[in-house]
Amino acid sequence: TQLLEQSPQFLSIQEGENLTVYCNSSSVFSSLQWYRQEPGEGPVLLVTVVTGGEVKKLKRLTFQFGDARKDSSLHITAAQPGDTGLYLCAGLPRAYNTDKLIFGTGTRLQVFP
Amino acid sequence: KAGVTQTPRYLIKTRGQQVTLSCSPISGHRSVSWYQQTPGQGLQFLFEYFSETQRNKGNFPGRFSGRQFSNSRSEMNVSTLELGDSALYLCASSQGTGANVLTFGAGSRLTVL
Numbered sequence: 001t002q003l004l005e006q007s008p009q010f011l012s013i014q015e016g017e018n019l020t021v022y023c024n025s026s027s028v029f030s031s032l033q034w035y036r037q038e039p040g041e042g043p044v045l046l047v048t049v050v051t052g053g054e055v056k057k058l059k060r061l062t063f064q065f066g067d068a069r070k071d072s073s074l075h076i077t078a079a080q081p082g083d084t085g086l087y088l089c090a091g092l093p094r095a096y097n098t099d100k101l102i103f104g105t106g107t108r109l110q111v112f113p
Numbered sequence: 114k115a116g117v118t119q120t121p122r123y124l125i126k127t128r129g130q131q132v133t134l135s136c137s138p139i140s141g142h143r144s145v146s147w148y149q150q151t152p153g154q155g156l157q158f159l160f161e162y163f164s165e166t167q168r169n170k171g172n173f174p175g176r177f178s179g180r181q182f183s184n185s186r187s188e189m190n191v192s193t194l195e196l197g198d199s200a201l202y203l204c205a206s207s208q209g210t211g212a213n214v215l216t217f218g219a220g221s222r223l224t225v226l
Contacts, residue, residue, distance in 0.1 A: 042117070042203050042217030043156075088156065100146070100169045101215065103156035 003027060004089055004104035012110045013079055021074045021107045023089035032072045032091040033101070034063055043088055079111045115140065117206050117218035125224045131192040134221045138185050138206030144168075145187040146215065147179060150201040159202075162187055163209075191223075199225045 007022045023032065031050045035043035047056050049065035049072060056063045060083075062075040072089055089104040118137040126132050138145050146169075147159040158171040162181035179189040185206075191198055201222050205215040 041219050042205070043215075044217070045214055048214075090156075100158050100161060100171075102158075103148075105155050 003093060003102050004091060006087075006089060006104040006107045008107060009105065010108050010110075012112070015080055015111055015113050016078050017111075019076050019079055019109070021076075021087050021109070023072045023074075023104050025070050025091075025093070027093045027095055028069050029091035030069075030094050032065055032069075032089055034072070034074055035088040035090060037086040037088060038084070043086075076109075079109075081111045081113050084109055084111050117204055117216055119202075119204050119218035119221050121221060122219065123222045123224075125226060126194050127226050128194055128196060130194050131190060132194060132223060133188055133190045134202055134204075134223075136187045136189075136204030136206075136218060138187070138204075139216055142206035142208050142216070143185050144207045144209060145181055145185065146205045146207075147187070147189050148203045148205065149173075150203055150220070151199075156203070159189065194225045196225050199223060 004023055004025050011019060013019055031048055033048045034046045036046055037043040047058055047063045049063055052069045053067045054065045060077045064073045076083055087107045090101045093102055117139055120135045136145055144163045146161040149157045149159055159173055159177055160167055160179050161169040165181045176192045181187045201220040203217050203220045205217045207215050
């Protein structure tokens, strides 16, 4: 059983469309991070959210941390082919008394021109 | 400054062999973490080293081992390779321990035949 479940698993859209990716858990997290991994590369950190209800924007990307700190979402406005990649959420589960990141199952996004 | 460097980038081994992968962290980063990435299991934590000491270890068999040198460079070794060890092995460095900002290398893709 994965501690962090992401949905959808795969997403294929046309350039210009909007999309939302979800990262859900039954556990509370101290913080959540979002990474993007392009083919042939390692994941690159996009953002870290720490406070319940927090919203952060990075150009066309909007990240939200749930009020209960059990879930997070990533919304992309007017997707572009350059957004193509594997999106991973990762966090520190408070109940597990660990300081090592747990990664989500991933959402693979393909944006067609 | 230079990023995280992993070598080799690609390698092919046969069952029963052993393999050593290398990771050079960002200059000044003292923590190195290793992850295994597969399509089925996603990113799974292997171990973390800080100042030549293993701080955390994931749920992998003893065939997986690692070490860190005084210059913070790290190596991981997998002995008696199995088909299921085929994966992308990612190394990430950070300045401190735990879930600080992780900077990943491009990975070493291992194929076991």
